[in-house]
Amino acid sequence: MSILPQLIANSLIAAGTYALIALGFNLIYAATKFFNLAHGAMATAGGYAAFFLLQSFVGINVVLAAALGVLFAGLLGWALDRAVYRELRKRKASNTVLLVASLGVFTVIQAVIAMIFTSQFQTLSGGAADSVYQIGGAAVTETQVIMIAAAVAIAAGLGLLLKKTLLGKEVRAVSDDEEVAKIVGINTERVIGWVFFIGSAIAGLGGILVGFDTGLQPTMGMSLLLRGVIASIVGGVGTVYGAAAGALLLGFVENFGIWKISGEWKDAIAFSLLIVFLVFRPQGIFKR
Amino acid sequence: MDYFIHLAILFAIYGILGLSLNLVVGYTGLLSVAEAAFYGVGAYVTALLLVNAGWNFFAAMGVAVIASAAVALVIGLVLSRFGGDYYALASLGFGVIIYSIFLNWQAVTNGPLGIPAIPRPDFFGYVIGDEASYLVMSLVFLLLVYVVSRFIVRSSFGRAIRAIREDEAAIQVFGYRAINYKLLIFVIGAGIAAIAGALYASYITYIDPSTFSVNESIFVLAIVILGGLASLRGSLFGAAFLVLLPELLRFVGFPDTIAAQMRQAVYGVLLVVLMLYRPEGLTGEYRL
Numbered sequence: 001m002s003i004l005p006q007l008i009a010n011s012l013i014a015a016g017t018y019a020l021i022a023l024g025f026n027l028i029y030a031a032t033k034f035f036n037l038a039h040g041a042m043a044t045a046g047g048y049a050a051f052f053l054l055q056s057f058v059g060i061n062v063v064l065a066a067a068l069g070v071l072f073a074g075l076l077g078w079a080l081d082r083a084v085y086r087e088l089r090k091r092k093a094s095n096t097v098l099l100v101a102s103l104g105v106f107t108v109i110q111a112v113i114a115m116i117f118t119s120q121f122q123t124l125s126g127g128a129a130d131s132v133y134q135i136g137g138a139a140v141t142e143t144q145v146i147m148i149a150a151a152v153a154i155a156a157g158l159g160l161l162l163k164k165t166l167l168g169k170e171v172r173a174v175s176d177d178e179e180v181a182k183i184v185g186i187n188t189e190r191v192i193g194w195v196f197f198i199g200s201a202i203a204g205l206g207g208i209l210v211g212f213d214t215g216l217q218p219t220m221g222m223s224l225l226l227r228g229v230i231a232s233i234v235g236g237v238g239t240v241y242g243a244a245a246g247a248l249l250l251g252f253v254e255n256f257g258i259w260k261i262s263g264e265w266k267d268a269i270a271f272s273l274l275i276v277f278l279v280f281r282p283q284g285i286f287k288r
Numbered sequence: 289m290d291y292f293i294h295l296a297i298l299f300a301i302y303g304i305l306g307l308s309l310n311l312v313v314g315y316t317g318l319l320s321v322a323e324a325a326f327y328g329v330g331a332y333v334t335a336l337l338l339v340n341a342g343w344n345f346f347a348a349m350g351v352a353v354i355a356s357a358a359v360a361l362v363i364g365l366v367l368s369r370f371g372g373d374y375y376a377l378a379s380l381g382f383g384v385i386i387y388s389i390f391l392n393w394q395a396v397t398n399g400p401l402g403i404p405a406i407p408r409p410d411f412f413g414y415v416i417g418d419e420a421s422y423l424v425m426s427l428v429f430l431l432l433v434y435v436v437s438r439f440i441v442r443s444s445f446g447r448a449i450r451a452i453r454e455d456e457a458a459i460q461v462f463g464y465r466a467i468n469y470k471l472l473i474f475v476i477g478a479g480i481a482a483i484a485g486a487l488y489a490s491y492i493t494y495i496d497p498s499t500f501s502v503n504e505s506i507f508v509l510a511i512v513i514l515g516g517l518a519s520l521r522g523s524l525f526g527a528a529f530l531v532l533l534p535e536l537l538r539f540v541g542f543p544d545t546i547a548a549q550m551r552q553a554v555y556g557v558l559l560v561v562l563m564l565y566r567p568e569g570l571t572g573e574y575r576l
Contacts, residue, residue, distance in 0.1 A: 034373070035373050035376070035377060084560055084564070087564055088563060088564060091564070093563065093567065094575075094576055095372070095373055096319055096372060096373060096376070096576040097563050097567050097575070097576045098563075099319070099373055099376060100319070100509070100513065100559055100563055100576060101559065101560050101563035101564070103321075103506060103509075103556075103559060104510075104555075104556040104557065104558070104559025104560040104563065105556065105560060106556070107503075107506060107552050107553070107555065107556030107559070108552075108553050108556035108557055108560070110552065111549040111550070111552035111553035111556065112549075112553060114549045114552075115546055115549045115550070115553070118545075222502060226380070226381075226384065229377060230381075233377070262392070264388070264391065264392040265388065265392060267384050267385070267387075267388045268384075268385045268388045268389070268392075271381040271382070271384050271385050272385070274377075274378070274381050275366060275378060275381055275382075278366075278370065278374065278377075278378055279366060279369070282374070
């Protein structure tokens with residue numbers, strides 16, 4: 001049996017996860033121009049919120065628990081923008097200050113989650129075992145199918161949202177030039193609030209699906225965040241399709257990379273890809 | 289009493305790390321999140337030479353400093369091309385790659401099991417075995433590093449790196465190759481961090497990769513920012529404060545498992561609050 005179909009499937013699954021993180025990260029970067037390192041913690045928070053609901057209300061509908069987890073992550077992102085990042089923007093803080101502050105936020109959320117849920121590995125499950133499908137010689141679980149479908153749907157949906165709706169136009173205006181957007185009467189703080197809500201909610205969904213697929217750990221946010229950041233930069237920072245393309249490339253490079261060398265080197269492979277791009281093509285695949 | 293000596297030794301080690309990182313972040317304005325990598329290279333090289341080759345501690349430390357500086361030279365060649373937020377991201381990437389080498393290069397580093405039974409230093413036949421004399425030795429190294437750092441920042445080289453921090457383009461006009469200065473200070477910082485690594489390895493007598501993760505880099509960054517960017521005394525104060533902080537928390541009565549998370553939460557909050565109200569740190573002269 002050939003290993004190739006499974007490798008391709010694994011690459012697509014990984015790409016789906018990374019895209020869910022990268023899409024929100026890129027959206028937030030486009031609107032605010034800073035690297036929000038706390039973004040990974042939104043995924044962790046979403047995953048644990050769903051875990052909490054499934055634990056404390058036995059018999060709760062899995063989809064409902066997941067939806068509430070997504071909502072929680074979105075609200076958390078919005079609240080952090082209000083409490084921390086908006087205050088920093090008011091003080092005309094540099095992007096680096098925002099980056100360091102988001103690093104602090106990340107550390108706090110991770111620690112609080114570890115305090116409440118311990119550092120142990122937890123698995124999310126909806127009761128029934130994950131059914132496994134055989135597709136063209138590759139074994140894929142139901143969660144993984146949902147993951148890929150969700151990533152594709154959300155990338156397309158986000159693209160449409162930005163293109164067709166009024167909010168989308170406002171987001172693009174703020175991304176192009178916040179000052180000018182303000183002058184033409186756009187309430188930029190409201191738009192940025194929405195961007196944080198939407199971006200964080202998508203990350204929350206990513207965290208929940210990872211929880212169903214492999215499990216939850218308080219420290220998972222960092223590795224998810226780093227994958228999201230790499231996908232964003234490789235694809236082209238601040239563009240929707242860039243995030244998706246970057247995630248796809250990263251998923252394939254990682255999984256085909258560990259075909260020949262052992263799996264523990266995934267992190268190193270991912271970062272090597274980032275550094276190659278930073279050196280040779282810092283604007284990413286799609287230039288903004 | 290032993291307990292206070294233990295804390296004082298930790299203070300000396302983190303003081304050295306703080307001084308080293310302040311040269312890069314505070315004086316040159318390059319937000320490096322890779323400090324733990326060089327701390328780790330120092331610790332691993334020292335430990336391997338002591339355990340496997342039976343070298344003298346001070347000779348091993350010397351080689352560790354050179355090894356760390358050499359690694360920094362290679363990394364710095366790539367890193368020095370960047371500035372601002374991209375510098376932070378790329379350095380984070382290198383930090384993760386080096387960490388994954390500690391974790392996965394089993395043949396040399398013994399992977400997650402780490403290296404046990406590292407001997408204490410032998411100073412011309414006198415074994416620095418007890419805690420009190422180890423403290424004296426650590427403080428001597430701290431003083432040495434402090435004096436060297438002070439010399440560096442007051443020299444013409446020190447003025448040049450500060451000028452790069454303020455305006456990289458302007459100093460290029462005066463004929464300084466900014467990239468060389470950025471590279472050199474990064475290499476010096478890495479060499480100094482290796483001293484701290486050597487002291488740590490021989491003091492604890494056991495090292496494993498978890499000590500040199502990204503979290504440790506964030507911790508040292510918190511020391512530097514809290515104490516003050518571009519303030520050497522500030523870094524010493526920051527180290528003292530953040531080393532003592534978890535002990536204070538313990539006195540308040542948190543159990544040990546929570547206290548470790550509490551430490552993280554508190555320095556995360558500290559980073560956020562500092563960014564909001566005092567981005568130059570308590571005694572610093574430069575704001576990010």
